[in-house]
Amino acid sequence: SDFKGSYSMEESVHWKVVKKFLGLVSVHNIPLYLIDPLVLGRMNENSHHEESTGSGLNCKYLCAPREFTTFALLDKFWKNEKDAEEEGFQWMELSGKDPRLAGMDGLSGTEIPLHYIFKLQNHAIHLVVFYERSGNFLWHGQLRLKQNADKKFVHFRKLHFGRYPGAYNRPELHLASIDGLEIRVPKEIANFLEEVSHSRFVECRYKEARTFYQVYPEDTSQDAMEFKKKAKDLLHQAAKILNRQEVPFWLSSGTCLGWFRQCNIIPYSKDVDLGILIKDYKVDIITAFQQAGLPLKHKFGKEDDSLELSFQSTGVKLDVFFFYEEDDYMWNGGTQVKTGKKFKYIFPKFALCWTEFLELKVRVPCKTLPYVEANYGKNWEIPVTSWDWKSSPANVQENGIWPLGDWDEVIQIH
């Protein structure tokens, strides 16, 4: 290891503050766990080298002079600020709106605590409050300073969590001994760190969706209900399959528009659309769907050009579009069965964010508006029931014709 464990615990403010803080929370039985990317990163590096150095005197993780240590607090209210105060901590609570009430119904409740910061000498404990959300995931809020807040309380910009809201799987925890302190940490540290880097969460635009439904009232006919139910079930099923395959996917086309515009399935859309990066493609995807009882309906294109898969569920089709990345844009392809014509759908480059949709944690393009506008034009807000995938999209381009000899491979209908 190139790390020099030359810091002494006795002299490290960092270590002492963490120790004091952990002592405080253990008295009140508050279940915290460590999520500090730097400490966890160091632990992750070291776990590759040796299991344990054995020497208890060596301070490897919590003694380096650092400004913050970050912990997670699960869905519980911190009610012991006064005790922390007595121990000499200065503290700050940052609260915000409860996103679980921010649905379509115009509810508002008491604000909930999102972040706590406990400061002692020149070290601060950043406590991120995680809440359980529909879709079996944990959510933390954005850290926002209110008008009258002390903006210099700590270097807020340097905090590892809170720049954006985040979504995480509920981690399995275990108790680790870190520099002589018993601390709970995520069991799969590498997985957790990977999650941290892709954790950004965006909320559905409920307010706009409400306005949309005022103009275009919800279709509550039996058919519409049934389609929405089936589409939701299919989406849940597809998410389960792809998550198990560890294939990242996002809501695309009509399903993405439905989420973005009305926080719901568009009842006349007739299918569920997902996007996957072509680099994440593997043949196992097809077999996994088939094994789950979703037969392949058609396969258009091939791995290096315009790949598109469709699976058949009862009454609803699942379309999986594979996206190809170019220097300054992304695209996916389409194929017309009769003519062998190819089409290309161009999108501006996008990053992926988590969102909650139909009690599911799924990804969407973070900047959804340019994505939706590329696909549906500036008038995406107006429902269009007759749609032709070859001419209606705003971003469609003709892309030549498949050579006749390839047709058997690139136009498969089952």
Added chain:
Amino acid sequence: MDEWKPNPRAKPFVPRRHRSWLIAWKYRLTGQRSVRRLCQTGALLFLLVTVIVNIKLILDTRRAVAEEELVQDYDNIIPNMETARRPSHGRKVLDIEVYSSRSKVYVAVDGTTVLEDEVKEQGRGIHVIVLNQATGHVMAKRVFDTYSPHEDEAMILFLNMVSRGRILLFTIKDEGSFHLKDTAKSLLKGLGSQIASSLSWRDMWTFVVKKGGQVYGEKHSKSPALATWGDPVLLKTEVQLSSAEDAECHWAHTDANWRRKTFCSKVEGYGSICSCKDPAPIEFNPDPLKDNKVYEVPVAVIAGNRPNYLYRMLRSLLSAQGVNPEMIVVFIDGYYEEPMDVVELFGLKGVQHTPISIKNARVSQHYKASLTATFNLHPDAKFAVVLEEDLDISVDFFSFLSQTIHLLEDDESLYCISAWNDQGYEHTAEDITLLYRVESMPGLGWVLKKSLYKDELEPKWPTPEKLWDWDMWVRMPEQRKGRECIIPDVSRSYHFGIVGLNMNGYFHEAYFKKHKLNTVPNVQLKNVDSLTKDAYETEIHKLISEAKVLDHSKNPCEDNFIPDTEGKIYIMYIRMEQEADFTTWTQLAKCLHIWDLDVRGNHKGMWRLFRKKNHLLVVGTPSSPYSSKKPATVIPIYLEPPPKEDVELN
């Protein structure tokens, strides 16, 4: 809360002087000969303008009345809390105006109207306003219709609950003396009123006093004759504000008392909660339940603007064994302050909901929003307990649910578990350990399965423009799909609400007052395992085989129909030609004084209840499958519905 604006509807009171001034001007002009012509034209023009102005005024008033009615129905009589707009700190004296007349009352504090009621046929009686003596804020606003009986008792109760030192303002609208009995009069006299004891028919009266202290003013005008009202009176006075310390109690410094202090400085009328010497508890710490299966089940309390009801409800809820306050969320329909104050007093979570639609549809939308939010807040929950603000909760409510909740998971043929037995009256419910399966959905304290809500109810919940009752909709065959609910023989909730949508005093007295509520803690329920679909049939057949057939030649409405025994099982057969024929049942329900407004509590054409401490099975014949057990000689009882004319005479 930050979106709430104090007193959004109140407009500063402006005396309508302009009209009389114009009339005077008109007369002056007509007195001058030289300008008679001009005057005639002018007068005509003026008349025209007056007519237009008046028509507009009438239209506006009508619209205001219409709007007021819509709100009133659901909001109940207790008006929204309003706070004097201008901050009164820094000022030591409050200017008070109190006006009393036949058709209008108003109260202004420092120029801000805190009460104004000129709606016709409404707000009759004595209006009472309570001000905080240190801040001048309105802490309570009530109207007691003391023209009607018993309202004076409610007023006594209320006045006794107000803390000493508060400023009380009284004013009469229309009539306030007819049922103002001596006890109430002497209480008012005790407060310092010179007039109260002689207050009589259609007198106008205003009175401002510090409770247990100085009288700031009193004005009165006698009604000259039976058919006329006393002249309007306007009392103008000043009230010296006292220092904040004098207005506060010195309770021990605990979290609970901090909440108490906040509450007591804002609202009044909650009695000993705010007593300085011996305040009523706001934390109850009932015994925990062993092996509590519902500890993590969220509890949604659906509320409107009936803060006193909510207060009573939450007290009983928080006193029930096995309650988990962390899981309780109170959903308030509207941005009302006082219900939220009550929620915060108990340290619970409250959620406010922007009202959607009107009347029944508004309640229905509020239910939907609340249920959706409940499952959002607790994504792991498989169930939710749904309560309303006008229910008392039995001490073993959670114990009852803990013992039965697994049935909802085990048995697909179940729709809900409800704490309420529609037919469980004092004289028809007996066995606190007994449960039934019923084809109706009683509501009033029940458990909803998440999958039922998410997969079936939420997606097709009636939209706001359909003015449907949510509970009627949930009961419809399209939703219930033949599934049943589990209910106890003796209810675990009690419906005490008298004021509300679909509810009035008469209705409550007839159908709810004599409902039985279990008061025994930790009741061990006895037949839980025999409540699943098939097991229940076995149980019923066993019961029927043990049951003694009653003498069908006797009148079932007579007391001697049931022998004077205890602990026996009896069975009777009534006529029921097909599944929907409830002619005889309805008549029987009427004479037994149980729920007869629609059919409740049936299971396959059979009803179970208690009479004189005996279990009674009522089987509809030949529709019910159990009628095959009827001895051939027994002729099913038939009760005739009342003749049609009787109904039409109303």
